[in-house]
Amino acid sequence: MLAPLLTLALLPLALAACSCPPAPAAAEVCGSDHKTYPSACDLDCTAPPGQCAPPPSAPAAGVAAAHPGPCRPADATLGRPTNATLLLSGRRARRSATEERQQFEACERKRQCGDVTCSECGVDWVCGLLCVRNCRCGCLGLQTSAMNSTRYSECDPNGECGLQYVACKRRCSTQECRNRCFMDLERCDCGCVQQAEGTTARPASSNPANTTGPADPTSPHRPYPVV
Secondary structure, eight states: OHHHHHHHHHHHHHHHHTOOOOOOGGGOEEETTSOEESSHHHHHHTSSTTOOOSOTTSOOTTOOEEEESOOOGGGGOTTOOOHHHHHHHTSSOOOOHHHHHHHHHHHHHHHTGGGOBOGGGTTOHHHHHHHHHHHHHHTTTOOOOOOOHHHHHHHSTTOHHHHHHHHHHHTOOSHHHHHHHHHHHHHHHHHHHHHTOOOOOOOOBOSOOOOOOOOOTTOTTSOOOOO
16 A cells, blocks of 8 residues: 555656656657657657656667658658667667767767858858858758758747756766767757758858857857767
């Protein structure tokens, strides 16, 4: 009798500790089960939005992020093996967040994303940052050419991508968990980069861009202080 009562008493605390913060539309991700999740946190938890069942450091059973953004009809092409099918059949193991971050940062170094600039930007630091972000998002498999700084600024005006990252990291006790929060942040911001498509500008040089801007770490318009 005591055990069930104790479980009921602790349940609200467990749910509160595992709550996914509100996420902007740009944070949506398509799961390998062809379902659109509000954020990578909700996908990782595979529970109703806002109620994360397993801890953030635990991968979701059989479900992986297929790509940033909502699912498209083409994602469920009949007869094509899906990530979920491969995972469940044991032919393909899901990468850890640590491996994913290592590969992402290796790609970023190889492409020298931190030094990329676009001649079209001039003194527009948001445009200059978009130039860098296009390169970084390419390391997530997104071939973007977004240069519409107004659209990018309007995507996440309250810095919810950054707030989601901060809230996610607070729940972490391992580096694997922190790395997962980092990759979720990159996907969220790249969702805004996708919404900023509108011109055909491409990186023009490898000189440091003028990206001087607000110091707010939760701003969606500058690199985040991450560990």
